[in-house]
Amino acid sequence: MRIPPELLDELVAHALRDAPNECCGMVAVRGGVAEAVHPVTNAKPSPFFFMMDATEQLRAITEIEDGGADFASYHSHTRSAPEPSQTDINLARDWPGMTWLIVGTAGDEPEVRGWQIEHRDEPRGATVTEVPLT
Numbered sequence: 001m002r003i004p005p006e007l008l009d010e011l012v013a014h015a016l017r018d019a020p021n022e023c024c025g026m027v028a029v030r031g032g033v034a035e036a037v038h039p040v041t042n043a044k045p046s047p048f049f050f051m052m053d054a055t056e057q058l059r060a061i062t063e064i065e066d067g068g069a070d071f072a073s074y075h076s077h078t079r080s081a082p083e084p085s086q087t088d089i090n091l092a093r094d095w096p097g098m099t100w101l102i103v104g105t106a107g108d109e110p111e112v113r114g115w116q117i118e119h120r121d122e123p124r125g126a127t128v129t130e131v132p133l134t
Contacts, residue, residue, distance in 0.1 A: 001029065001032055001033070001034060001072070001099060001114055001131055001132070001133055001134075002032060002033045002034065002133075002134045003027075003033075003034040003112070003133055003134070004033075004034065007027070007034050007035075007036070007037050008112060010037040011027075011037060011074055011101065011103050011112055012103060012110045012112065014037070014039050014076075014103075015076035015078075015103040015105050015110060016105060016110065018042065018045075018076065019076070019078050019105055020047045020078050021042060021045040021046055021047055021078065022042060022045075022046065022047065022048070022049060022050040022075050022076045022077065022078060023039070023042060023050070023074075023075060023076045023103070024039075024040050024041075024042050024050040024051075024052050024073070024074065024075040024076075025037060025038050025039040025040045025052075025060065025073075025074050025075075026038040026040060026057065026060040026061060026064060026071050026072070026073060026074070027071065027072040027073075027074055027101060028063075028064040028067065028069040028070075028071060029069055029070045029071060029072050029099070030068070030069045030070065034072070035069060036064070036069075037074075038060035038063065038064065040052045040053055040056040040057050040060055041053040041056055047078050047079055048079070049087065050075045050076075071098070072098060072099040072100070072101055072114075073095065073098055073099070073100050073101065074100070074101035074102070074103065075088075075100075075101075075102060075103070076102070076103040076104070076105055077102055077103070077104050077105070077106065078105050078106060079106050080104070080106055081104055081106070081107075081111075082102035082103060082104030082111050082112065082113040083102065083113065083115075084100060084102065084115050084117055084128055088100060088102070088115075088117070089117055089126045089128065092117035092119070092126065093119050093126075096118065096119070097116075097118075099114050099115070099116060099131050100114065100115045100116075100117060101113070101114050101115075101133075102114075102115065112133060113130060113133065114130065114131035114132070114133045115128055115129065115130055115131060116128070116129045116131055117129075
């Protein structure tokens with residue numbers, strides 16, 4: 001996925017603004033290129049968890065799809081690397097095929113990484129693959 005620098009800056013700014021709690025939102029993606037960031041309120045603010053406000057998430061998804069784009073999800077990890085946690089892997093079960101962008105703010109410099117999380121037939125099995133970001 002290609003993320004223009006100004007959108008990458010928006011993701012990082014949102015993560016830093018909401019720290020020490022996790023932030024969350026949706027990203028409009030067309031042809032593998034991010035074209036808009038849609039911040040969503042974390043309905044359960046915590047440094048360890050996010051839950052998108054359902055009304056805001058639906059509004060963001062509707063706006064993205066009405067514009068003819070696909071969507072990705074994003075959230076931050078304020079205390080760990082930008083790699084999917086078990087909670088993230090569990091949440092991905094309800095969103096097959098979606099790219100998950102994670103903004104890590106625990107290190108010296110914020111880092112954004114992308115992931116595909118595909119669940120297998122067994123109850124807790126999942127394949128987690130990094131999506132290259134440019």
